[in-house]
Amino acid sequence: MNVYNAASDIANPGAGYKLADIPAHDPYVVADKATGTYYLYTGGSPKLHGMDYYGVLAYRSRNLEDWDGPYVVFRIPEGVWANPQHGAWAPEVHAYGGRYYLFVTLHNNDRPLEGEAHGSGYRLHWRGTAIAVSDSLDGPFELVKQDAPIPPEHLMTLDGTLHIDDEGTPWMVYCHEWIQTADGTMEAVRLKEDLSDRASEPVHLFSGSEAPWDNGEHSPDSARSTYVTDGCQLYRTSGNRLVMLWSTYEEGSYVQTIARSVSGRLEGPWEQLEPLVFDDSGHGMLFQTFEGNWMLILHSPFRMPESRCKLYEMTDTGATFRVKAARTDLDGSRVDNAAD
Template identity: 70%
Template structure:
C-alpha cells in the first residue's frame, strides 16, 4: 500500500519519532494485525503540520515506541459543506463491511445557525462527517458533501461508530454545550452505507449527571456550563457496555467512563469514577498485538502542547481500570 500524500499538501513525514515528538489531539489508534502496524490518527492543519488545509494525518509504528509520519490520509475538499480551513477534529477509523470508514468532526464557521438563548455565543455548522477508503492509509472520500451525518441544525462533535446487538450501525456523538449549556451524549441510527442519519437522535445522558463534574466557567457566559467530549464504546469481558467520555473538573480535562445499566446502547447510563485526571482526556481503548488493553489520550488539553499518553488497562469485567502509565512509551 502507498501512503496518500498530496504533493500540494504534504505533511513532511519523518522517522524515529517518539510520542513526545508528535503534536496530537483526540488520538485514535488502529492495531492492524495483518500488517503488524499501529496507526495513530489525529487532526491536522496549517499550524500543526504546515498543511494548506485541515484534514487528518496518521503516524505508523510496529512497537508503540518508534513512530514515523505524519502521512496525510484526508483533507477537507473544496465545494463541500465544511470549510477546509476551519478545523478537523476527533478522527477515528473503523473497519465495516470490507471498507474503512473515517469519522471526523468538520466545521464551517461562516454558516451561522440561530444563536441559543442559553449561551450568548455564535452558533455555526459543526458536525461529524463520514468518509470511506479501501485502505487504512487513505485517501478517504466524503460520503455526503452537502452536510454532516447528523442534522446540520445541531452543533455536534466527536461522533463514533457503534454496531448494536442486531448488527445495526449507530453514530454516538456529543451535542455541544454551546447550544445546550449542559452538554449531552446522543445516538442516532445510520443508513446501511453510514453516510447519514436514518432516524431521530436518542438521548443517552448529560454531562451534569456525573457527580464529580464541577462544571466550567467561560468568559462572557453567565452561569456554569457542562461539557461532553470524546465518546467511545466497548463491551467488557463480563458483557457490560462501557462508554469512555471526557469533561471538566476543577478547570481541568478529565477522562472518565459510564456504564449502561441495561447493557444496551439506550441505557440508562450510570456514571463511574474518572480514570485519569491531570488535564487528560478524549481517550480510546485498543488491544496491543500481545492482547493487552491500552488507553491512549492527550495531555494537556491545549494545542499545540498536547501529546499522546499511554496507559496499560485492565478489563475488570464491569468497567475498565488503569494498571499503569506507560511512561516508557510516551516519555
C-alpha cells in the same frame, strides 16, 4: 531521537519519532493485525503542519514506541458543506463492511445557526461529524455525504463515533455541544446500513451534568451553568458490560472518565463511574495490542501545540476498565496522573 519538525513533515515524513515528539489531539489508534502495524490518527492543520487545508494525519508504528509519519490521509475538499480552513477534529477509523470509514468533526464558521450561544465569545455555527471511506488505512478517504454532517445540521455537534449494537445495527454516537445546550449531552442516531447518512432522529443518552463531581462552569454573569461532553467511545468488557469513555472538566482541568449502561444497551440508562485519569487529560480511546493487552491512549494537556499522547495499560475487570499502569516507557512522559 529525532527532533519533531512540523514544517517539513507533510513533504518529508520522518521516522523514529516518540509520542512525546508529536503534537497530537484526540488520538485514535487502529491495531492492524494483517500488517502488524499500529496506526495513530490525529488532526492536521495549516498552522502546525504546513497543509493547505485542514485534514487528518496518520503515523505508523510496529511497537507503540517508535513512529514514522505524518502521512496525509484526508484533506477537506472544496465545495462541500464544511470550510477547509475551519478545522478537522477527533478523527477515528473503523473497519466496516470490508472497507475503512473515517469519522471526523468538520466546521463551517460562516454558516450560523439560530439561537444564542452559551459562554462568552462563542457563536453557533455548522459543526458536526462527517464520514469518509477508503479501501486502505492509509487513505485517501472520500466523504460519503457532502451537503451536511451526519447528525442533524441544526444541531452543533462533535466527536461522532461508530457503535454496532447487538442486532448488528450501526449507530453514530456523538456529543451535542454545551455551547448550544448549556448542559452538553451524549446522543446517538441510527445509521443507514452503508453508513451514507443517518436513519433516525437523535436519541438522548445522558447529560454532562451527570458526572459524579461538580464539572460545571459557574460564571457569575451567566444565567446558566455549562457542562462539557467530549470524546465518546463505546466498548464491551469481558463480562459483556457496555461502557462509554468520555471527557469533561473539573475546575478547568480536562478529565478522562467512564460510564456504563445499566441495561447493556445503547439506550441505557447510563450510570457514571469514577474517572480514570485527571490532570488535564482526556479524549481517550481503548485498543488491544497485538499481544492482547488493553491500552488507553489520550492527550494531555488539553491545549495545542503542547498536547501529547499518553499511554496507559488497562485492566478489564469484566464490569469496567481500570488503569493498571502508566506506560511512560512507551510514550516518554514522566508523570503518572491516573486516578487512585
